[in-house]
Amino acid sequence: MIPHPPLRLDGVSFAYGTVPALAGLSFSIAPGERAALLGRNGAGKSTVVRLVAGLERPDDGTVWVGDWDTRDCAPERLARRVGSVFQHADQQLFAPTVREDVRFGPRALGVGEQEVKRRSDDALEDLDLTPHAAHHPYDLPPALRKLAALAGALALEPALLVLDEPTIGLDRALCARVTSALLERSAAGVALLVITHDLTFAAETLQRGLVLDRGSLACDGPLAGLLGDATRLEPLGLVPPAVAALSAALDLPGRPVRAADAANVLARVARGRPAP
């Protein structure tokens, strides 16, 4: 028997009343896969997150989380398999401290208190939030509140993470923390679906690019190739991030899209040695 992927959308359509959001959307994400969900404002990206988290039910088609049809699952049951960060993460924070908020998820899953502590401490540490753990979430700036919501999702240690704009307002150092935390989870087999307009962050972190256009899948392929190709991006409402644009403009071998790779190639080319 073929194992079920962590996420599979099968012909999913959804409308907010009379306003259509998704039309016959199908794709699946494999264990350990790091997928970006890109597209214009209003393309339907956040709706996908709400469907996967079980906050909305598809009008047509099926959202499979493993072998569970989300139609049959309450959001709290889905939380055993999916960690979500919503667009407006403030709506998912409620405990009096960041630490208690992060502990709430694993505690609700019924894991032992030792394990609750380990999972939440790991998540806080991974995102550099330990110094803020005793603060009230609302005493933190919005960017750190979103990071606290991400820590809560990581602490569930789910098979699938679905994140809506996790890096808004973060400085470069914190973006790098998010990248390394997500790479670590993905290496351990966690599947990632990340909605972002921050293509610099996407280039550093993700490998597959799914692009939505008016509720349908307009593109699905390797992210690095897509980000360097301005002519393919333009009709999708996307612009190459600066590193990809730099690689293309200087015609750097391999067209790197990650900053560290671009710096290495640039140094090699500048020394006059052929790049591999």
Place this chain on the structure above:
Amino acid sequence: MRSLTLESASFWYPATEAPALREVSLEVAQGEVVALVGALGAGASTLLLVAADLAPRVTGGRLTGSVARGDRSGIVLPTPWTQASGMAFTVWDEVAFGPANLGWPTHEIARQVDRALEQLELVPLASRDPATLSGGELQRVIIASILAMDPGLVLFDEPAAELDAEAARALWRLIRLQAKEGKAVLLATSALDALPDVADRVVWLEDGAVRAIGTPELLADVAACDAGLGTSVASVWWASGLPGPYPLTVAHALQRWR
């Protein structure tokens, strides 16, 4: 003419010992765009709240030094969804809420609302219920709501955060246009790559204090790259070990490379 003048301004949030702003002196003139950059927690958002007269008036806390405003200000917060009135059933009415509260005559309200909707390319959404908008659409509605009040000093905190690439480019163009029309613009952003085309001056904040003020070229300095505040292009150059000065943008890099 000066729209905003801070002299040695320090600010403490309630029940905190360390100041969030330390002796900040800054002038923002009509017709210019000034960008605040820094690590998270460096004080950029706090400085905008002080400039908007929300800190300490609404936040509580304590301000020392002086803050003088030559213009009425409007601020777009980093959480724009919290700025929706919640009392409007159409986008048009939402954008009219602020101007109506200023007590303007009906024809003037309509003129400003129509203009703001056009500027933010929201005319096709004018009759939509704000509750049905996507995050990026709502962000544009809130920006239109602020601009419709015709503030002389416009304050933006991460204004492009939820916008797609096209909407972000349109917003940066609109911000330049605001300055051209004589408004003063002060903004905080982590979108450093946008600033060479947008900002007249860049203010680098560190630990609540001004570390440096300069043209956007500041974002290609070794010190800025060290601090993670270089543009992407400057940072790649810096990380490659090639000698400075580093190029600020792709166009500069191409000139250097040839």
